[in-house]
Amino acid sequence: MDLAAAQQVLKTVFGYDEFRPGQKAVIEHVLAGDSSLAIMPTGGGKSLCYQIPAMLFSGITVVVSPLISLMKDQVDALNDSGIPATFINSSVDWPEIQQRLAALHNGDYKLVYIAPERLDSEAFVQALARLPIDLLAVDEAHCISQWGHDFRPSYLTLSHAIEQLPSQPQVLALTATATTQVAHDICQQLWIDPQNEVNTGFARDNLNLTVVKDQDTDRYILDYLQVNQGETGIIYASTRKEVERLTKLLTKQHVTAAAYHAGLSDEQRQQNQEDFLYDRIQVMVATNAFGMGIDKSNVRFVIHAQVPGTLEAYYQEAGRAGRDGLPSEAILVYHAQDLQIQRFFIDQSGMDEEHRQRAYQKLQVMNHYANTEGCLQQFILQYFGEVSPACGRCSNCLDERESQDVTTAAQQVLSCVVRLRSRFGKGVVAQVLTGARNQRIRDNNLTMLPTYGLMANQKQKTVGELIDFLTAAGYLQSVGGQYPTLQVTASGVAVLKGQEQAYRKMAQRVKRLVPEDTALFGKLRDLRRE
Ligand code: ADP
Numbered sequence: 067m068d069l070a071a072a073q074q075v076l077k078t079v080f081g082y083d084e085f086r087p088g089q090k091a092v093i094e095h096v097l098a099g100d101s102s103l104a105i106m107p108t109g110g111g112k113s114l115c116y117q118i119p120a121m122l123f124s125g126i127t128v129v130v131s132p133l134i135s136l137m138k139d140q141v142d143a144l145n146d147s148g149i150p151a152t153f154i155n156s157s158v159d160w161p162e163i164q165q166r167l168a169a170l171h172n173g174d175y176k177l178v179y180i181a182p183e184r185l186d187s188e189a190f191v192q193a194l195a196r197l198p199i200d201l202l203a204v205d206e207a208h209c210i211s212q213w214g215h216d217f218r219p220s221y222l223t224l225s226h227a228i229e230q231l232p233s234q235p236q237v238l239a240l241t242a243t244a245t246t247q248v249a250h251d252i253c254q255q256l257w258i259d260p261q262n263e264v265n266t267g268f269a270r271d272n273l274n275l276t277v278v279k280d281q282d283t284d285r286y287i288l289d290y291l292q293v294n295q296g297e298t299g300i301i302y303a304s305t306r307k308e309v310e311r312l313t314k315l316l317t318k319q320h321v322t323a324a325a326y327h328a329g330l331s332d333e334q335r336q337q338n339q340e341d342f343l344y345d346r347i348q349v350m351v352a353t354n355a356f357g358m359g360i361d362k363s364n365v366r367f368v369i370h371a372q373v374p375g376t377l378e379a380y381y382q383e384a385g386r387a388g389r390d391g392l393p394s395e396a397i398l399v400y401h402a403q404d405l406q407i408q409r410f411f412i413d414q415s416g417m418d419e420e421h422r423q424r425a426y427q428k429l430q431v432m433n434h435y436a437n438t439e440g441c442l443q444q445f446i447l448q449y450f451g452e453v454s455p456a457c458g459r460c461s462n463c464l465d466e467r468e469s470q471d472v473t474t475a476a477q478q479v480l481s482c483v484v485r486l487r488s489r490f491g492k493g494v495v496a497q498v499l500t501g502a503r504n505q506r507i508r509d510n511n512l513t514m515l516p517t518y519g520l521m522a523n524q525k526q527k528t529v530g531e532l533i534d535f536l537t538a539a540g541y542l543q544s545v546g547g548q549y550p551t552l553q554v555t556a557s558g559v560a561v562l563k564g565q566e567q568a569y570r571k572m573a574q575r576v577k578r579l580v581p582e583d584t585a586l587f588g589k590l591r592d593l594r595r596e
Contacts, residue, residue, distance in 0.1 A: 069094060075118045079147055086111040088266035092238070093118055095262050096201060101237040102262035103207070103252055105244050107270050108382065109363070109389030112240040113140075116203035120177045121149065125198035125233065126170060129179045131205040132218055135336070136360075137179045150174060155181035167193050182209075182220035185227045194227065199235045202228065204256065207239035208378075211251035212421070214244070215378040215428065225255055242385065243378045246451035268381070268450045269457075272388045275442040276397040276461035277435070283371050283399050284315055289579035290369065290397070291321055291349070298342075299367035301351045302374065302383055304407045312371060313351045326352035357383060363390035369397045372404040375411060376428040377435055377449050400436040402530070405429060409548075423547025430544055437531075437538035438462065439571055469569035473561060475521075476536055476568040479529070480558050482517035483542060488553045491544065492537075495552055496529040535570055 072093050076082050085093075088106050092115040095102035106112050120127035131137065137153040144151040152166050152175050170178055184190045208214040210221040228237065237256045244252065253260045278286055287301065303309045306327040316323040324338035324347050335355075342350040343362050350356060354374065368387040374380045380398070388394030412425045431449065438445050441456035441463050448454075456463055482499050490498075497504065498512050501519030512518060521529050533552070536542045541558035544550035560566035 069097070071122055072097065072118050075121045076114070079121060079149065080114065080118075086114075088264050089115055091264045095264070096236065096238055097122065099236050100262045101239075101256065101258045102264060103239045103241075103249060103256075103258050103260075105241055105249065105263065105265040105268075107266070107268055108242045108385035109391075110242070110266060112205070112242070115240065116201060116238050117144070117149070117177070119201055119238075123176075123200035125200035125235075126175065127177045127201040127203060128194065128197075128199055128235075129177060129203045129205060130182050130185075130221075130224065131179055132182060132209055133206070134181050135339075137181070141177075141179060144177065149176060151177040151179070153179040154184060155179075156183065163190075167197075170197050182218060182223070185223040186220055191227045191230050195230050195232060197233075199231055199233050202231070202235045202237050204237060204239045206241060207252045207256070208241040208244050208248050210239075210255050211244075211248040213251055213424075214248045215376040222255075225257070228256070243382045243450075245378070245449065268447055268452055269443065269454060270385060270388065271457075272391055272393050273384065274393065274395050274459045274461075275384070275446075275457075276395060277442065278397060278399045278461075279401075279436070281399065283401070284312075286399055286579070287312070287369060287371065288315070288319060290367070291316070291319075293579050294367065296348070297366040298345065298348055298362075298364055299350075299369065300357065300365060300383075300386060301349060301369045301371055302356075303351065303353065303370075304372040304374070304404065304411075306353060308372065309351050309353055316349055316351065321349055322347040323349040323351055326350055326356040328353065328355045354379060354383065357386055360386060361389070362386070364392075365389065365394065366392075367395040367397065369399065371399050372407065373398065373400055373432060373436060375408040375425065375432065377431050377446060378428075380432060380435070381446055398436060402433075402534070405433060408432075412548075426547035426550070430550060433534065434538040437534040439465070439535070439539065465571055467571040470572045471567055472532075472570045472572075473564075473567045475532060476541060476561050477564075478517065478520045479533060479536055480541065480554050480562045482515070482520070483552045483554050483558075484562070485515050485517050486512070486552075488545075488551055491549060491551050492530055492533045495533060496526045499529050500524060500526045502526065532570075536568070539568070539570075541568060 069090065076085065088104065089111055092102060092104040096119040104112060104115055116127055116129060134155045137155055141151045141153050154163055154166055169175060204224060209216050209218040210224065211217065237258060239252050239256055239258060249263060301312060303312055306329045309325050309327050313323050313325040324341055326335055326338050341347045365387045368384045374383065384396030387396055408429050412422055417425060435445055439462055442460035443457035444454055478499065482495055486495065497507055498515060498518050499521040501522040507513060537544055540555055541561055542552050543555050545553055557566060561568050
């Protein structure tokens with residue numbers, strides 16, 4: 067089988083003239099019978115990488131996908147294009163499953179989507195083993211890795227299931243989010259030769275990244291919607307309560323918005339999702355329960371009203387903007403206190419200690435993203451193991467505030483960290499510098515340190531922000547999970563020795579998108595008084 071046949075299916079079945087970046091290379095691997103891993107950004111066109119080979123193979127393509135709520139839509143869309151496909155998940159009862167399996171036996175379908183939980187049943191795996199399976203596509207493959215941010219235990223049954231399949235199909239793992247470590251893990255667990263990895267890179271050139279700090283979240287969002295009237299977008303918040311509150315706020319301002327979170331009934335969620343997909347509402351306000359696999363092309367903005375728990379989750383959610391390739395915005399409205407909500411989630415999650423500490427480390431990376439003054443895209447790509455130039459489009463690249471020399475203040479912080487022999491974290495360092503007198507400070511005799519009270523004229527919060535900046539800028543590093551301690555890095559040592567200067571953008575950014583005295587501001591004030 068050659069690529070010309072694939073090209074023809076692309077044209078005649080799907081109506082596209084050209085492959086998107088990466089698609090050709092992935093399909094080549096699949097047609098050659100090699101198991102492979104495709105890493106492509108959201109909206110990059112991963113589905114065609116298995117749907118086209120599925121049309122060319124004589125047997126069946128099994129697609130493992132965690133997106134149960136969307137399977138029916140995906141299958142309907144394939145059927146509409148004349149591709150015989152079906153799905154098997156928990157919404158299908160046992161007699162119907164038997165019927166679909168029988169139809170698969172008869173060769174009635176080219177593709178079958180299954181939920182990973184199905185593989186927990188040995189009877190089901192044995193039923194699969196009797197089918198002529200040519201290809202096993204594993205969507206959202208990062209779910210297999212405990213290093214990933216969305217680990218699903220059922221994915222671990224995949225390797226066992228593959229072993230049971232006598233037709234020895236090749237595997238195609240697909241994901242939009244995989245650090246180097248997660249990619250390695252996927253390859254190892256699914257027996258994929260790392261040489262067969264196709265990575266088109268994580269950069270999304272049409273996505274403008276912005277971090278907004280020190281601003282009133284409600285006011286910022288309402289301003290943003292006023293400036294971008296009629297644009298469609300998603301606003302993410304961390305808790306159901308905050309989602310409900312924001313939805314009310316927007317609705318009162320006559321923005322058509324609906325909520326999406328796990329506390330709503332299935333029907334309500336489905337209804338709201340459809341209203342959003344079919345443009346009956348402008349804004350979806352949601353927790354992270356919303357979005358995986360949502361194929362809505364014209365989402366122009368994704369605003370995170372609260373900081374999420376990991377950079378992977380952030381980029382995946384932010385990446386739901388601009389799937390049509392048109393310029394779009396991903397905005398993080400950052401308040402340091404929102405990290406507390408994520409810490410609460412971690413503590414409540416019931417993870418074992420190792421995972422809990424790892425989750426805390428991931429939260430720190432997220433915090434660094436919010437506090438870096440470097441290119442935001444570069445920060446994200448670097449996290450995923452990619453080297454790239456500054457994007458020139460993000461809020462940091464476009465930040466025209468003057469940089470100020472903060473070498474002296476940096477040296478005070480760094481020397482305090484050294485004096486504390488790297489045994490303490492940000493809180494204690496800020497307390498020592500500002501001359502706090504609490505029990506812990508006294509118990510540890512920290513009032514005796516020469517750096518004690520060096521910044522007594524500043525608020526602890528301000529010093530904390532300086533520490534966050536120095537950490538994000540790489541002069542300090544925080545080590546450990548839940549209670550990280552600070553250490554001075556090599557470039558921090560250079561600053562301490564006066565060999566290197568530290569610069570920081572100090573002046574406040576332009577604060578408002580809309581001037582203070584607009585009617586909207588008055589309305590917001592009235593709303594608050596209610
Ligand atoms: P992903 O799963 O990578 O997020 P999808 O497979 O859902 O992305 O594809 C995103 C959109 O791009 C879909 O609407 C799909 O039809 C479209 N698409 C995929 N491949 C091509 C192509 N070669 N040319 C044009 N559009 C494409």
